[in-house]
Amino acid sequence: MSGGIETPYVLCALVASWHPTLRRVLADSDPAARGAIAFTASPEIAPWEPSAVMLLGDAIHTIPPIGGLGGNTAMRDARLLSQQLSSVARGERDLLDAVRDCEAEMRDYGYAAIRAALKDQSLATGRLGALTTRAWFRLCHAVPALRQRTFRRWDAAAAPRPWEHRATAA
Numbered sequence: 001m002s003g004g005i006e007t008p009y010v011l012c013a014l015v016a017s018w019h020p021t022l023r024r025v026l027a028d029s030d031p032a033a034r035g036a037i038a039f040t041a042s043p044e045i046a047p048w049e050p051s052a053v054m055l056l057g058d059a060i061h062t063i064p065p066i067g068g069l070g071g072n073t074a075m076r077d078a079r080l081l082s083q084q085l086s087s088v089a090r091g092e093r094d095l096l097d098a099v100r101d102c103e104a105e106m107r108d109y110g111y112a113a114i115r116a117a118l119k120d121q122s123l124a125t126g127r128l129g130a131l132t133t134r135a136w137f138r139l140c141h142a143v144p145a146l147r148q149r150t151f152r153r154w155d156a157a158a159a160p161r162p163w164e165h166r167a168t169a170a
């Protein structure tokens, strides 16, 4: 952690109210493996000229880790790129056109995922927000219908795109 603060002491204070087992996991972990991560989100930027260099995953759309979308979206990028490169290899497409389409598609679903994550992040702002969120998740855990309703919006961010339907059908 920066600023000369000893991470273990900060951690102890932050997790003081956690379950003893979780505190034990942290206490027994390698101090070098502990650290603080600031949640960040990419700004939405205008399209750029395609080239032989492409950004994928967090490099093009850093998604705050709310909803478990970042890694999944990075794998979606890899699948899209492999499909596009296969069609270039078969001589069906020009490389730069394929890159342009890939980047446009990644910006579209990637930025939608960022917006979805940022919307939910506001739930946990401050102590009252954190307590409310925790109570809500406990309620969702106890009531399946509420759980489905609450988490359905994540399905929208991860819903299959037309090219994914085509790839599944093939």
Ligand SMILES: Cc1cc2nc3c(=O)[nH]c(=O)nc-3n(C[C@H](O)[C@H](O)[C@H](O)COP(=O)(O)OP(=O)(O)OC[C@H]3O[C@@H](n4cnc5c(N)ncnc54)[C@H](O)[C@@H]3O)c2cc1C
Pocket (backbone or CB within 6 Å): 037, 056, 057, 058, 059, 063, 065, 067, 068, 069, 070, 071, 072, 073, 074
């Ligand atoms: C706390 C937390 C929880 C998360 N939980 C989830 C989750 O539950 N589900 C989910 O889907 N996603 C989750 N994510 C998001 C997920 O981890 C990222 O979206 C995903 O790892 C992005 O993959 P990536 O390959 O684009 O980037 P990275 O995984 O960051 O990989 C980039 C790699 O490049 C390396 N690198 C960087 N610079 C250089 C350089 N100059 N030269 C060589 N190598 C370099 C880095 O060391 C790194 O290994 C979470 C993220 C955080 C922080």
